[in-house]
Amino acid sequence: MNVIVEREKGLLQLEQRIADLRKHSADQPVDLSNEITALEEKYAEIQREIFGSMSPWQRVNMARHPKRPIGSDYIAALDQFDELHGDRHFRDDVAVIAGFAKLKGRRVLVVAQEKGRDFKDKVRRNFGSASPEGYRKVTRLVKLAGHLGLPVVTFVDTSGADPGIGSEERAQSEAIATALATFADVPVPVVATVIGEGGSGGALALALADHVIMLQHSVYSVASPEGAAAILWGDASKADEAAARLRLTSDDLREFGIIDEVIAEPIGGAHRDAQGTIASVMTAVDTAIETLKRSTVHALLDRRYAKFRRIGTL
């Protein structure tokens, strides 16, 4: 159960009532404007109450909201996109979508973790949890971007890397480690945006970047709140408590200097204005690339090194 979806229900009903009244007042000679205004005030009040200050656990639920824009929505908003497939060894892991793209006219290489929209699609995409082949596809294409001098744009949204038997047999650790090493080396600007869930190492594998952006209500965490609760108290249902302790919100991470930029979401979350949210992300990504492109390769790599080197330095 998603706590945001639950809390949203009343609001959506109210929204419907206001719309109905408006329609009604347009058809009928009765003046309903007072009723409408009253309802709108009530609506705004509930909205403030629900979304004014969200708890970390509510943020986690917002990040997992079924209507939240996902990787494919961002890809659909690009000027142009041509998908490139496969790791050249085993298969094409569709938990990751990657390819050539144009972002505001600029040639880039885009990599997005993709949770899928409807149930069938989610299953096919393993709910956005990439297998080693997914990370190897990323490694291959990030190297290609370096080869061609294309900036790399990543969209992070995963609860974590796939923990299955096959993934272990095909060396998930090595796949993530090598993806990280590739991002460390690639001589082009890399801009990562956490758009939903940033689940541990499986997310970081796409976020060793020169500029790391987070959507306001996305989360980025060392462990899932459920996993942390299971480890700490042997009880995954205490996920809300764990979420508060993990300091996984965009505010926390900005404060720690782990991320560089937070993009505000419309009240009620990114899905209340998906196109507007996606447009602000694209603008921020474009601006970051523009700035980073002014550096020489040497300065870019030095800056990337220094950026992560200082995290946790005492």
Added chain:
Amino acid sequence: MPEWLRIRRGEIPSGEDAAQWTKCPKCGEMLYRPELAASLYVCKNCGLYFRMHAFDRVNMLIDSDFVEIGGDLVTPDPLGWVDKTSYPQKLDRDREKSSLSEGIVCGFGAIGGFPVALGVMDFNFRGGTMGTVVGERIALLFEQARARKVPCIICTASGGARMEEGMLALMQMAKTTLAARRFMNDGHFYLSVLTDPTTGGVSASFAFQADVIVAEAKANIGFAGKRVIEQTIRQKLPDNFQTAEFLLEKGAIDMVVKRPDLRATLIRLLDYAVGDPAPRPGRNGKAAAVKRESHEEAPA
């Protein structure tokens, strides 16, 4: 230097009353501690590999002085973490239990005459998890190894990133990766020794980025913990799953090495990688010094 560390390093003899016997957790055999140390912490009865103390492993491998770096770094509590107890309390308990200041010992010495940078993780300290101090020590090790132009060897033993330091811990995966790459891109040799257990954020970063990866026999190595996988797939995993031998068969590592052969194997690999077979003097040109008792009794 704190007293416990001097005891650890054999500078002060530890109390006579220290329990000399321990029980093998696998077969229950009673083992005489000095004998267990002499057998490199392998049970003489069932062959179980005990998880080694970081300084015991340093002594097993290094045949010169060992100059520790980053030993004075103090673990912060950036999140003000509290669960059943506070993070500082957990750290105190583990310092007491392990006689270590953190989950890794890093420093410089020589193996078979080859000057090396050596890092050894210890599972007894917070499950060998990587927090900011572990990440910082590893970054320092790579940076100083690069400056000294010596190969780097890291023996891993870790449950992954340290939850109590949150995202600052996860970011150590990025930091160690960048340090490892900068070291390797300069043409230096990095050798990873995976010991029991190596999982999570450590296996998914510097542990699997080495030029050559060897694993100690029977070690558990993987990305996700065995329990996590069993819960996900709701079935029991075969016994050999995620063992060093399993990874060798799957092509994920270069070789599996028995503990008594580890030092000789590393020397051969250093010889191939660095090329100069002639024994070199220790870094300071001094004779070997500061040995722990356990190592004195261990076979060379």
